[in-house]
Amino acid sequence: MEKDDFFEDLDNTSNIGDVIKESEEQLRQTRELREREKKMIREERRRRMIEETKREKKTEGEEAEPLPPVHGRHKKKNGIDDDVIISLNGVGKSYIKGVPTLEDVNIKIKKGEFVFIVGDSGAGKSTLIRLLLRELKPTTGTITVNGMRVDKIRNGKIPKLRRSMGVVFQDFKLLKDRNVYENVAFAQRIIQTPIREMKRNVPNMLAMVGLAGKYKAKTTELSGGEQQRVAIARALVNEPPILICDEPTGNLDPKNTVEIMNLLDRINKNGTTVVVVTHNDKIVNDMQKRVITIKNGVVVSDEEMGVYLDEDN
Numbered sequence: 001m002e003k004d005d006f007f008e009d010l011d012n013t014s015n016i017g018d019v020i021k022e023s024e025e026q027l028r029q030t031r032e033l034r035e036r037e038k039k040m041i042r043e044e045r046r047r048r049m050i051e052e053t054k055r056e057k058k059t060e061g062e063e064a065e066p067l068p069p070v071h072g073r074h075k076k077k078n079g080i081d082d083d084v085i086i087s088l089n090g091v092g093k094s095y096i097k098g099v100p101t102l103e104d105v106n107i108k109i110k111k112g113e114f115v116f117i118v119g120d121s122g123a124g125k126s127t128l129i130r131l132l133l134r135e136l137k138p139t140t141g142t143i144t145v146n147g148m149r150v151d152k153i154r155n156g157k158i159p160k161l162r163r164s165m166g167v168v169f170q171d172f173k174l175l176k177d178r179n180v181y182e183n184v185a186f187a188q189r190i191i192q193t194p195i196r197e198m199k200r201n202v203p204n205m206l207a208m209v210g211l212a213g214k215y216k217a218k219t220t221e222l223s224g225g226e227q228q229r230v231a232i233a234r235a236l237v238n239e240p241p242i243l244i245c246d247e248p249t250g251n252l253d254p255k256n257t258v259e260i261m262n263l264l265d266r267i268n269k270n271g272t273t274v275v276v277v278t279h280n281d282k283i284v285n286d287m288q289k290r291v292i293t294i295k296n297g298v299v300v301s302d303e304e305m306g307v308y309l310d311e312d313n
Contacts, residue, residue, distance in 0.1 A: 166235030
């Protein structure tokens with residue numbers, strides 16, 4: 001297919017401004033609905049906790065009745081809780097025999113978590129991401145992502161695996177000869193999304209990242225922070241449950257860094273699992289999320305509300 005024909009249907013889009021306005025309203029309504037659903041789930045869980053506490057206070061000889069299932073109560077599949085969306089068990093990777101880049105890595109990330117993975121250059125962070133994306137195979141151990149065994153997956157299933165993860169890179173990797181709308185639509189084209197859905201989904205996503213008014217702009221006309229917003233919109237437009245960001249603020253100034261991290265935080269609060277690989281100690285320390293520290297291929301720390309450990313720690 002000729003390059004100019006690739007986005008022919010998109011170029012013929014009319015009244016895109018009206019579509020974007022409608023999409024912003026749809027996005028607002030969707031957010032309100034999600035917040036209501038989250039509130040209902042929290043209330044239900046609180047009620048169940050109260051019931052559980054009452055049961056525990058029963059007299060010692062009386063056997064408590066089992067609690068009925070509740071949304072959020074977790075079953076196990078293949079030995080992994082169903083609320084765990086990423087699992088690495090005893091994972092090692094050696095490029096040269098006997099010289100491990102990663103060694104005995106054990107990590108579990110739950111659905112909806114926000115996790116920083118930090119470490120010095122050469123610690124093994126990039127190798128870990130490539131293993132999750134199945135760009136590499138582990139030398140030892142097992143990897144499960146969104147219910148799929150990455151270490152055993154057939155080549156024909158790798159695209160399905162990767163569709164479950166949106167990926168944002170330090171250098172954006174945008175199409176420089178296309179505008180903002182077309183860059184985001186590109187991800188929808190790949191999975192053959194119908195044009196009608198695409199015209200709804202792309203403006204929705206641009207509104208979410210704050211670029212509704214710049215859909216016609218070429219990416220070369222945007223600031224670094226705006227380009228990263230386009231990259232995030234493209235990564236999320238197909239609604240993957242996981243967003244992986246590899247040094248997403250590495251090329252940004254402090255102001256844009258804060259804005260991008262606030263955006264990722266909002267995305268996470270909408271239910272997406274967010275994994276950020278970074279060496280930016282300030283954003284890690286400021287955001288107080290879970291922090292996994294890798295040093296010389298080994299996980300040396302995994303802390304809730306953690307901080308960036310310097311090289312000497």
